[in-house]
Structures are given as structure tokens and as C-alpha cells.
Amino acid sequence: MDTALSAVVGLFFAAAIYLMLSRHIIRVLLGVALFGNAVNVLIFTAGWVSSETPPIIPEGVDFLPGPTANPLPQALILTAIVISFSFFAFLLVLAYRAYQDLGTDDTDGMRIAEPKSEDLPPMGY
């Protein structure tokens, strides 16, 4: 199980990085979404996939009866999912707004903040 998940993580990262290298914002964003999910699977795998028993202590006992699933990676992933989801939502709106304002989703064409030809400062006066 761990080996298969590790391979999935690798594939996710490869695809995400390939997409993020694109000049088009929309592909970059798809890459970012995939990147976030790759990390979630990574944390899940790093926490050792061992047992499917939920980590709940039965009534009348003070300790876990046997091997159970590790709850911490799930808590971490839940936090990470919420964060990456909200970031992705923001980025989608931002990209759409950029497309409306700048008329392109090609990063090579987005040169308003850093114009291509800008005069050098005066060398003297």
C-alpha cells in the first residue's frame, strides 16, 4: 500500500510541476491544485498506512486495544486541504480578474507591473 501510494505521490508531483512550468495561468493553476493534492497524499503516506481501525478507546479501558490508524496525519491533511482549497478559490478569481483586466492568460504578455522597455535612471544632471 505504501509503495503504491509513494508512486502516486511521485506521479502527482511530476504532473503538477509539468503544468506549473506552462506560460498559461490556467494550466499553472491546475498544476497548483494537483501540487496541493500531491502533498496531501504525501503526508498520508508519511504517517504510515497501517490499520483501518479508528483510534477510539473503548469504554472502561484506559488505552487503545490494538494497532489503530494514526489520527494525526488526517488532522494535518484536513488543515492542508482547507488552506489549499481557499487559496485555489482565491487564485481562480484572481486569474479570471487578471484575464478580464489584462486581456490575456499568457504570463509573457502580463508585463504591466514590469514594463519591457523602461527608461534607465538619469546618469547625471
Added chain:
Amino acid sequence: MDLAAAIVTTPTAPADWLVIAPVVVPLLTGALLLTIRHHMRIHGVVALAGLALSAVCSALLLARVLAEGPIVMTMGRWLPPFGISFTADTLGALFALTASIAGIVCGLYSLHDIDMAGRRYGFYPFLMLMMAGVGGAFLTGDIFNLYVWFEVFVISSFGLLVVGDDESRIDGAVKYAILNLIATTLFLIATGYLYGVFGTLNMADLVGKITAAGPDAPMMTLATLYLVAFGMKAAAFPLNFWLPASYHTPRVVTSALFGGLLTKVGIYALLRVLVMIMPAERLVLAPLIGWAAAATMILGVVCALAQSDMRRMLGFVLISGIGVMLAGLAIGGVDGLSGAILYAIHSMLVTTALYLLAGLIGMQGGGFLLQRLSGLYDAAPMLAGAALLLAFAIAGLPPGSGLWPKVALVKASLDAGAGWLAAAILVSSLLTTIAFGRVFLLAFWRAKGEVEALEGTRRPPPLTFVALAILVLSSLAMGLYPEPFLGAARYAAAGLIEPSRYVEAVFPGGVR
């Protein structure tokens, strides 16, 4: 069943609640601001009160930490390492206090700079949320929690960045948002691996576990991932291209906040993780960090020389300063690290001040282009005085605050046998002097009428000048009377190198 074995049974002493004050106060103020969103006129004043309260709490916290050592508060009554321990040591408290001072000054300046439209977009709630995120990052003792605070201040910085409607702002925000998101995701990747290897995320716990780890632990992979992730947040070469693309686009006060605080959180995280948690790996990475530092310093200031827009020039000067701090990280030892810490404090205050200065020059001169600015020395002599002092401070000339950290770093790098690093610090300082000398020559000394003057000049409101003056005076104080600052920085550096008091504070009975 012995409850004391599982949960915290003694409540945290009331005075120790100070540890969370620099986070809770801005957070609550931000929430309060949202509830009074129909009373935009008082937004600024309420935010300023929150910032002031948070600064007072940070100052008290620093005083307590200096007197008694690290202070810990563990959340949810879970014993560490299971509960998240907020841990304030000298480094964290020092940075939190400096950040809140920069925050107050920006709050003062914003009263004038942020108009009703900006307030309606939610400038002040975003500002408070960002301050909470920055404070949390400086004070948390849990590395996943550090990631969460990173995300808190990053997402509120997105909000601040796009306040207002201007095409260049959207353009800058796209690049800033995507590259920062990638950097924090790299941070999360490293943290996921770290958890997989050690099964803990508590920094004090990690210190012991990593020291005890065998050669099989993939420590170099982890340290390098953290270096790349935090280096990107700190804008170290070659990972700095998001900064000059975006920092000049928002309102001046937003640039000042970003320039003063956000990159320094990256530096703080590098210090915390590489020096305190992974010291052996820092030693191996030191040559790489050193070269990156030299390249960041020199290339940053060379790019600054080529800019004609003052705000873009400041972005590159800021990057150059990051190189100086990285040089301290590369040298290591109490000398190098205390130089880096002192420079970070100086840089938080002076970078904020420089952006505010650019704002005042923009008001007084009508724009930011060096080709068109002239005659400001006649028009505003006080502004010229402030500009000169700040130019001295950022270039590392006396009586500015940049002198002493640079002296410490040059000496430390010579002692460590890294003459090239000392040379890089000195050359970058010389080039910074030239860059600011030119601003002074063109904008202040050039007589009015030699170039076609810009339209729309106006006298800056007194409050904005007061904000600038606070920072100029604190920089001057640091330059003229450096002893207490140097002492605190050395104390903070010693606490990072030898974290036994930090660990002892989190685990009073020793790590179990």
C-alpha cells in the same frame, strides 16, 4: 488513572498568557473590525488601538523572556509534544516586538493613505489578520503550526495586495500569489517528510530527536527542502523574482508592511529550523548559503541601480539586505547569527521607513520616477533630513542602525576565513550608498525647473511625517546606542545555538 501523565493539570500562570497576546489581540481586533464594518470612519483608530495593545504586550513579553528565559503555553491541555506549544524565546519575542512597532507605524500612516474605498475593501481587517499571522509565526513552537501561520499571513497579504483597482496591481498579485503558494507548499512537503521520519512536529522535541537520529535519517533532504522553501519566502537569489514583480504595485503603506515584515518571517524560519533544529545540516549547507547570500546582496543592489521608479528600486534594495542576513546564517556562531538577527531588526524598521519615505516623496514630488523628481530639498527640508538619515542607515554608514550589524558580520566573516563574504557585504554597501546618493542628488538637490516637474504635488499630512519620524528616530537610537540591541541579539543567537533552555521550558521534566 493518572491524568497528569496525559494532560496538563496545572493551569498556565496568568502572566504567561502574554505568549499568545501578539496573536490573539490582532485577531480579535480584526474580528471586531468586521463587526463594525458599517462604521468605516473609526476603522483606522480601532485598528491602531489594537496594534498599540499588541505592541505593549510584545514589549512585556520580551521583558519577561529576557528576565526569566523562554515562556511556554501549550494549547488544549494536551501535554507536549501532542499539544501545540506556543514558545516565546528571545529571538521570537524580539522579532514580534519589532514587527508590532512597524505595524503601529504603518497603521498611523494608513490613516491618511487608505481612503474610504480601500477601507470598504477591508484593508484594516486584512492588516490585523496579517499581523496575527506574523506574530504567530514568530512565537509558535510547532512546525506545522508555523506553516499554518505562514498561510494566515500569506492569504491576508493577498487581500492587502489587491485592495483598490489598478491593472498593475492585479498583474503583480498573480505572480506574488502563485509563487508564494508554491513556496509554502514546499514548506508543507518538507514538514510532511519530517513527520514521517520523526513522528513529531514539536520544535523542542525535534531538537532532541534529530540529535539522536542515526545516519539513516534523510536529514540533508529535509534541510535542503526547508532552505529552498524559506529561501523563496525570504526572497533569496535565485528564488526572488516574485518580489520585484509585485512589491511596488500596491499602496505605499502595504508595500511598507510587506517589505518590513514578510521577508523577515522567512529569515526567522531559516534561523529557527536550520540553526536550532538542524545545526549539523546547516554546517554542510553553509557554503551554498554563503554563495547565495553574496549573489543576493550584489545582484539585488545592481538591479536597484538600474531602476528609475523609486518603489521598484526599494524592492531590489530589500533583496540585497536579505543577502546580508543570509551571510550571517552562512557564517554561523554567536557572532554571525547575532549580526544577522540585529540586521533583521534594523531591516524591519528601515525598510518600512524607506517605503513610507517613498510615499512622502511621491506626495511632495508628484510621482516616483527619478527622471521627473526635483527640488524637494527646497520644498521639504525636514523630509530631506529624514531621507539622508535613512540612506545612511540602509547603506550601513554611521549614525544609522545598519552600521553595527554590518560591522559584526564583516568581522565574523573575516574571523571565519570567508574574506569574499566580507568583501561582498562591503561592495553591496558601497553600491547601496551610490543608489541612494543618486536619489538624493536627483530628487532633493536638483533645482526645480531643470526637468519638467510632475503634476499633482501636495504637502504630506503631518501624521504621515510623524509615522516616518518614529522609525527614523528608532533607527538613529539603534545606531548611536547599540549596546542593548547588540546584547539582546547575542542572547537570542546563543539561545538558538544552545537550545537547552528552550527544550527545558517545553518539557519541564525532560523529554519523555
